Structures are given as structure tokens and as C-alpha cells.
Amino acid sequence: MTSKIINMAEKLKDAEDRLLESMFAAEPIEDAGFSKLVVTRIRRRLWLRRLALPVAMAVGGAIAIKPASELVVAVSKLLTVVPDSVVQAPSDWVPSVQGIAISGSLLQTVVFGIALLGAGILGSRMILE
Amino acid sequence: MEVHGARTIAEPATTCDDQYLVALAVGSQDTAAFGELVRRHQSQVRNFLRKLTGDIVAADDLAQDCFLHAWDKLQTYSGRGSFIGWLLKVAYTTFLQSKRKSKRYAEVMDEVGHVAELESRNVTQSAEDVTDLEKLLAVLTEEERAIMVMSYACGLSHREIGEATGLPVGTVKSVIFRGKEKIRTSFDIKDHQHG
Numbered sequence: 001m002t003s004k005i006i007n008m009a010e011k012l013k014d015a016e017d018r019l020l021e022s023m024f025a026a027e028p029i030e031d032a033g034f035s036k037l038v039v040t041r042i043r044r045r046l047w048l049r050r051l052a053l054p055v056a057m058a059v060g061g062a063i064a065i066k067p068a069s070e071l072v073v074a075v076s077k078l079l080t081v082v083p084d085s086v087v088q089a090p091s092d093w094v095p096s097v098q099g100i101a102i103s104g105s106l107l108q109t110v111v112f113g114i115a116l117l118g119a120g121i122l123g124s125r126m127i128l129e
Numbered sequence: 130m131e132v133h134g135a136r137t138i139a140e141p142a143t144t145c146d147d148q149y150l151v152a153l154a155v156g157s158q159d160t161a162a163f164g165e166l167v168r169r170h171q172s173q174v175r176n177f178l179r180k181l182t183g184d185i186v187a188a189d190d191l192a193q194d195c196f197l198h199a200w201d202k203l204q205t206y207s208g209r210g211s212f213i214g215w216l217l218k219v220a221y222t223t224f225l226q227s228k229r230k231s232k233r234y235a236e237v238m239d240e241v242g243h244v245a246e247l248e249s250r251n252v253t254q255s256a257e258d259v260t261d262l263e264k265l266l267a268v269l270t271e272e273e274r275a276i277m278v279m280s281y282a283c284g285l286s287h288r289e290i291g292e293a294t295g296l297p298v299g300t301v302k303s304v305i306f307r308g309k310e311k312i313r314t315s316f317d318i319k320d321h322q323h324g
Binding site: 024 | 158160163164167172175179189192196197200261262265277278281282309312
């Protein structure tokens, strides 16, 4: 009921309101490719979003492949050096120096990968902006 | 929002109402449906921004940004008010954000001594080019201008303007009243209401 009264009051325009409406009135603007341009930009953004993660993963993988392969080689070398009894023993038996070497290299790769992924996401966001 | 029933293949998007097109755009990322919404409302949005900025090129750039933001936030449109009301809210927010950005940009440029360049860029119109409406809008504050344009140029109700600007209906009414008073006193318009 109250809203109806408000709407009625809004409809009761005086001459001043009509004068202002005529002053504010503007010719409709032709589309002239505007909507097409907006849709093109949206589609481009959608494509960029879809591509951003695979591209970031591919780039990150390509960069991380070298340290990762070095890590695999180092671990395989380590396994040949360390006696079987030690390799098969529980993890807390593994000598600490070798453990640190492996975890250090792994940590380096992981940190590098995360940093790269972050940079990729940030870069793609900047492109989108 | 829900899509009520499936659209028949033969039915063109131009015959659908705004709510349905929004549902299509949100539900299936249908850019063609959103394109139809842009086509329908671009004139009002561009006119609104042109009146706020007073610069055709800047307004059209902002209108593009506004529709991109609208696409990103489309799922937040509840479908309760009119779509153009919601769109003008996005346009007004986009305008305010750009103002803040350009203000910050001006501050940075000012710090490095590029005042002259900015001033020359801002002078886009000569004194003769200023229309009656621009003179009228010049006496209003930014908020008053936006609300008056929404009311008199876009035909939004006070409730819709309140939703678009985040102000209570009572405040919207008083801003319009104040704006009219300013215009009346600045341009010596006689009060038609009282003869």
C-alpha cells in the first residue's frame, strides 16, 4: 500500500519535472558495433582465462624440468651409494646430511614452481585487466 | 536465478525479456545473450556516462568497462529490480572507480611536475561548445548529477535510484529536491508548481 502511494506520488509530476525531463532528454545512441566490440572483448577474456592455467603449467613445467631431472639423477645416484639395508630402513634412519640434500633440492623446486605459478597467475590477471 | 524451461531453437534472442537473457548468460556463459542485453541498453548507459563525464570518448570507454564488469558480476543480479537499474549501478560504480584512479594518477603526475600536460588534456571543449544541459549539470555536485540524470534522463524510480546508488529513498528525494533548488536559483527558473 505504502509503495503504491510512493509510486503515485512519483507519477504526479509538475511542470518543472517535465521541463527537466525535456532538458535531460537525449537522442538514442546508435549501437554502431559497440555491442559487438564488448562481446569480442568478453570472448577474448574467456579464452585468456581458459588458456592461463595450462600455459602457466606448461611454462612452469618447462622451467622446472631441469632441476627436477637433476633431482631424479641425484636420488638415483644416492640409492646406488647407500647400502640396501639403509634404503629399506624407516625414513628416520636415513643419514641426515643426505636427507637434507634431497629435501633442500625438492624444496627449491617446489618453491620455484609455486613462485612461477604465482607469477603466471599475476601476469594473466594483468593481461586481463 | 532459474531458467524456466528450455528456449526453442527457432526463438530468437531478441524476443526474450532481460531476465531470461541474464539467466542464459549466467547459466551457460552465453555471450550472444549478453550481447543482446548490451545492444538493448548501451544507449542508456552511454548517455548516462556521457552526462556524468561530459566527454564522449571517455564515456564510451567507461561504458565498455561497465559492460565487462557487468559480465563478471552478472550472477549478483537478483532479478528483483529492473535490469537497467542494476546496469546503471554498475556504470555509476565504474565511473566512481575511474574517478578515483584518475585522481590518484593526477596526484602522481602532480608530484612529478606534469600539471600542464594534464590540464591541457582536460580542456576538451571550448566555451561555445558547452550546451545548456552541461551548464545545468555544472552547478550540481557529482552525486546530485548522477541522481538527477538517473531520474530525469533514464526515468528510474526513486527506489531504483536508491538501489543503484546505495542511498535510502528519502535521501534520494532530498538530493533531487536540492538539485532542483540549485538549478532554479542558478538559472532563475520560475517555480511552475506554484504558478
